[in-house]
Amino acid sequence: MRIATWNVNSVTARLPRVLAWLESTGTDVLCIQETKTTAEQFPSEELRELGYESAVNATGRWNGVAVVSRVGLEDVVRGLPGGPEYEGVEEPRAVSATCGPVRVWSVYVPNGREVDHPHYAYKLQWFEALRAAVAEDAAGGRPFAVLGDYNVAPTDDDVFDRSLFEGSTHVTEAERAALAALRGTGLTDVVPRPLKYDHPFTYWDYRQLGFPKNRGMRIDLVYGNAPFSKAVTDAYVDRDERKGKGASDHAPVVVDLEV
């Protein structure tokens, strides 16, 4: 079974690539972030023609997440139970579903913007709500994983140059403590293989030759519980998908499971 997570930066703009990628990789379950559509505009019909069902939580221009599966899609939950609002709005940043033997969440963690910005406090609150919401499944006996764009680099090695991130979000102690608390529920970071260079970055800024210079970050993560992690046979970053015209600024993270 092949499960992946991919921040597509607009599923509308990325649709040809997403469809071709699903076909060429034979991915069974894809967790999507930043759909940048409403649920009505999500390309459920095009995906259905390829044999995939879609669970979507999306409201328009910003954010938006989905789980796309060709191995079943049941018990869909849209949103983060107990999650905080931002400026009075409950943003579409989480959706979960059971796909065959595995339960997955697709999450798009708030960016935080700046350390002294309200969005950063919101980010930390969001993490705490996520921890509480997944604790039971994380400790359970069924393969379970939280996949998505976490907007945190777990270690200093997960950014291309730590010195450039001094005082920035994504590398702070509080954000990493939030990740550690999430792992404390029983989840493990399933670190993918890099297909080139020595570190599995998943994101490269569009600007200033970020990708050709490999000035990347590893912020798209797969956190699996013990039954999930035990079943992993391979994991890699499909950096080829970051190449060329019409690429997202994130590459897919792919996990193969023997379940």
Added chain:
DNA sequence: ATGCCGGCGAGGCGCCGA
């Protein structure tokens, strides 16, 4: 070559991303 930002909704540009 992987090559100098892209997407969206608004509206003739600003916001957002990390």
